[in-house]
Amino acid sequence: MPTVKFNVDGKRVSIDASPDMPLLYALRDDLKLNNPKFGCGLGQCGACTVQLDGVPVRSCLLPVAAVEGKQVKTLRGLGTPEKPHPIQTAFVQEQVPQCGYCINGWVMTAAALLETNPKANDAQIREACAGLKCRCGAHVAILRAIKRAQTTVAQETT
Amino acid sequence: MSDHITPASQRRRFLQAAGALVVCALAPTSVLADPAPAAGGKSAGKKPLLRPEELDSWIAITPDGRVIAYYGKVDLGQGLEVAIAQIVAEELDVGVDKVDVVMGNTSVCLNQGGASSALGVQAGARPLRNAAAEARRLLLDMASHKLGVAPDSLVVDDGRIAVRGVAAKSVSYADLVGGGYFNAQVEWNKQNGNQMNVSGKAKPKPPSEYKVVGKSVDRRDVAWKIFGTGGYVSDISVPNMLHGRVVRTPHAGSVPVKVDAASIKAFPGARVIHEKNFVAVVAEREWDAVSAARVLAVTWSEPTNPLPGADKLFDHIRAAKVVQRDEEAQKGDLAKAFSGEVRVVEAEFEWPFQSHASMGPACALVDATPGNARLWTGSQKPHHARDGVARILGLEPDQVHGIYVVGPGSYGRNDAGDAAIDAALLSKLTGRPVRVQGMRIDGTAWDPKAPASVHRARAAIDGAGHVVGYDFTSRGFSRADINSNESDPRHSLAGMELGMPLKPGQDFGIPAETYGFANKMLAWETIPPLLDRSSPLRTSHMRDPVGLQIQFASEQFIDELAIATGVDPVEFRLRNLTGERDRAVVKAAAEKAGWKAAPKSRATKGGGVLKGRGIAYAQRGGTVLAVVAEIDVEPESGRIWGRKFTVAHDCGLVVNPQGLRHTIEGGLVQGLSRALFEEVRFDTNMVTSVDWGSYPILEMSDAPETIDIVLIDRPEVAPTGAGEATCRVIPAALANAFFDATGVRLRRAPMTPENVKKALARSA
DSSP states (O other), X not given: OOEEXXXXXXXXXXXXXXXXXBHHXXXXXXXXXXXXXXXXXXXXXXXXXXXXXXXXXXXXXXXXXXXXXXXXEOHHHHOOSSSXXXXXXXXXXXXXXXXXXXXXXXXHHHHHHHHHOTTOOHHHHHHHTTTOOOTXXXXXXXXXXXXXXXXXXXXXXX | OOTTOOHHHHHHHHXXXXXXXXXXXXXXXXXXXOOSOOSOSTTOSOOOOSOTTBGGGTEEEOTTSOEEEEESSOOOSSSHHHHHHHHHHHHHTOOGGGEEEEESBTTTSOOOOSSOTTOTTTTTHHHHHHHHHHHHHHHHHHHHHHHTSOGXXXXXXXXXXXXXXXXXXXXXXXXXXXXXXXXXBOEEOSOOGGGOOEEOSSOOOOGGGOSXXXXXXXXXXXXXXXXTOSOOGGGOOOTTOEEEEEOOOSSTTOOEEEEEGGGGTTSTTOEEEEETTEEEEEESSHHHHHHHHHHOEEEEOOOOOOSOOGGGHHHHHHHSOOSEEEEEEEESOHHHHHHSSOEEEEEEEEEOOEEOOOSSOOEEEEEEOSSOEEEEEOOSOHHHHHHHHHHHHTOOGGGEEEEEOOOSOOSBSOTHHHHHHHHHHHHHHHTSOEEEEOOHHHHHTSSOEEOOEEEEEEEEEOTTSOEEXXXXXXXXXXXXSSOSSOSSGGGSHHHHHTTOOOOOOOOOOOOOOOBOOSEEEEEEEEEOOSSSSSXXXXXXXXXXXXXXXXXXHHHHHHHHHHHHXXXXXXXXXXXXBOOHHHHHHHHHHHHHHTOOOOSSXXXXXXXXXXXEEEEEEEEETTEEEEEEEEEEEEXXXXXXXXXXXXXXXXXXXXXXXXXXXXXXXXXHHHHHHHHHTOOOOBOSSSBOOOSTTXXXXXXXXXXXXXXXXXXXXXXTSOOOOOTTXXXXXXXXXXXXXXXXXXXOOOOBSSOOHHHHHHHHHHHO
């Protein structure tokens, strides 16, 4: 099996895998990075989202061979309880997740949105979240959390 | 919402939560260790057997003075864990941060029925409240002996008992029993499951003395979920574990005739497991199991096309023979009421099959050995899953250790019960621990479904405009075609595939309301399943079982009666509801929403976005609520947007307002999704809703702008469930708002753009 080398959460990793195996299985099974979740395997729900060179992607569809030499960021790499990303602080403050199985996708997507369009309005936030699913119906809390994080970031940068 | 939380306390809570789960996720063997305090404490010894009448089965004090509450239900993410901690902390007079709740672990928790019927607080907290009060009484007794004063001269502050007015003379809970056991008995009501209760000599506090109950306290499972430091059931692995994927028929009712094991030889270590009609693939690596299951060549028996197809579903229901009819509520003389000089109003409503479609397909891990087994499950009824696994393995229940680990969502009898039995069977057949996780199709096409139904309503209105006769009958597939838990494997797909005898139950339900019409009948009728064995359309419980179906019809029909009698829908409800709390929620919701009375649809002709508002009300298990929906309708596209919802909610005593608000919001949005988008599609051969593309649910673009919640706190009324009440009134509130906006009734769910356009075209 070919070896694929890439970088995850700031660490160089190398795995032997069939090149068509999706990145999700490399992260979960080979690297024991369990935060990207298997939700559909079809790119329809976002539970498996990671950032690839800063862009949210669905790791359940992306062949592991496609990340050779690239930077992958998972939820663990986004922030820690000691050094949380503003989006994580806001999601905790708003007590967002219920079952929480989807929340990786929302946090990784919202974190990227805060980078690319920190002042996104309501419609733009909703648009950026297209394709993400949440079965518990935490959508309204998610919107509150993203807007809270926007405020925090805006205050910190002024 | 949680501004009062300091980073330090957040972190502590997160570490606690994470710690508890990391144990499960990384070192499954260590969770076998009894999490009760180690012996060596003040009254050390062996822990009494796990029986309801032992106080130690409910409450423990650790050597460092923490309290453990053993809870025989589970928290699915709506905040039960912290609510239970609050209730126990209240009775024991300790800080809520000192109470840890252990849930759904069958070796240390009694079977309180698992998550069931939104009874987590209503029924589940009762024995813990009483046990905690009794534990406090015993601790005061011990302190009284130790300090040489009468118990009524003692005061308790955060787990330290002191002589009143002499703070220096004190002893802590930890000093008294920390690490040991009470070895005391409580009285058990001899009931198991939801009804299990115990009581001691102590009387729980009156609500007027509550300090912790009634406060917003943050959940313990939020931080680890956001920082990704805990684990879900699908994250558990054990040494020597195989990955399993079950292969199910592409044609409902077909069975495997031939399985070509050679077709998967390209995948290292992958092999076929074939037992009667059960077919699966196991492999050392997960991706190999997934890939092999995908390419495995199976010859299935000829398709029998046992289904009517979704487009003929409601005709099928109308024509089907009735298996059971139950006239659950009746009063007066209906025949007489309808034979008088009356105007009769009639309507019929249709609700499709719906899928639990949990966020991820279910996962379970079973490690079966000849004499015992361990089960890691996300089933919301882990004790029942344990029983089912024991049965399929030929073991006694106490030979199986069931461990609940949070799963990818659970709102009823979803695919988690099947995953547990699949994993047990595979572990038995391979002699290895086996982790089974479904693919998306297993969670959407193969989960047990919420029953489809047709509801017929008619009312007799006299000359004075009073409703003198009311007749409401639901006809649908049974909510108990398979049991709402997996304790008997015959109710699982694997059990059916092994040929176990079937045992379908008959149950549906009636509207939960207090309309005081003089002559009234509320009835239900069940019809046979479309396919009795291994059906992708077998029916069971889904969040608020049959509540959405029934109230979609009944609360729309009440609106029709209001309009038919020329009365504003809010006013009509206030006039006819006999329950005081019922009228109170209707009034509260209408007032908060700024409801302006109108005895007819306010539809205006013309293009553009139409606006409407509608109300619906219901009871559920003692809880009462009303919702006003304000919607936008786009006639061109057929889109309905539930822009704003105002909820008035009365579930008696409010334990945790913040948690309650989140639970209401979630139930509301899930109900909105089911009302607007969700319908299981199928042709004559098979369910064709297999993923999020073919079974769409609500996305962020359709999330409401505002949800306003009025909590009516009634400390004098024992708390009732909140998890399943809100969702049941959302569909009718939307449909009533649609009528207000357009003058057209939407009597078929879901209210998709397609169905909306059809309804508008019919009326044009």
